[in-house]
């Protein structure tokens with residue numbers, strides 16, 4: 001996916017970005033009414049837009065699907081895309097069967113559902129063969145989980161991808177995402193929308209989107225080699 005197309009398309013989705021209370025075009029009130037979840041309609045529209053921008057052979061991968069609110073919103077109207085949901089269903093009242101029946105209620109084909117601890121299943125190859133064009137992390141939000149949740153997806157990302165993080169108003173999420181950006185030159189902040197405690201009541205607890213570009217921050221091969229030679233004090 002071309003992450004540079006995402007921000008202008010997101011702006012175009014709202015009369016007045018980011019203060020509009022709801023998106024233009026496709027609405028997600030039915031999703032919120034029938035599958036109560038931890039999101040506002042605007043957050044759902046953002047995910048749906050991201051999924052609509054996947055390129056062929058790319059996947060949308062979501063860690064933390066719970067009852068399916070965000071996943072269903074991402075899937076609606078994006079019938080040709082490949083979707084993967086990862087959840088250990090550790091949250092109260094969550095279950096795989098409930099997630100499946102909620103998805104089917106919207107007439108959607110079941111995506112790949114990986115049941116397990118994301119920090120185990122992703123590094124051990126649950127996404128083998130996938131090229132992740134959009135990654136949405138909405139599971140544990142402790143600092144380490146948040147940071148590792150971004151780091152662990154890197155081997156599976158497409159050359160250009162979009163990383164989306166929920167609940168960025170929370171101090172530990174903000175810090176972890178800030179540190180991640182500082183340490184990972186291939187990731188770049190595209191969108192940062194505060195949430196309800198910071199003046200934007202229609203964006204839940206805030207959201208950030210990063211562009212991932214696998215060739216960013218990497219010196220071209222000959223220059224890198226020359227720099228290394230100079231550093232070592234070797235005559236060329």
Ligand SMILES: C[S@@+](CC[C@H](N)C(=O)[O-])C[C@H]1O[C@@H](n2cnc3c(N)ncnc32)[C@H](O)[C@@H]1O
Nearest residue numbers: 037038064066069070087088090091117118139
């Ligand atoms: C905030 S909820 C997700 C909300 C959902 N995105 C929505 O739209 O309503 C977090 C989810 O992450 C799951 N979860 C927490 N830790 C996890 C882990 N280590 N691996 C996989 N799933 C996890 C929980 O079971 C829960 O369903």
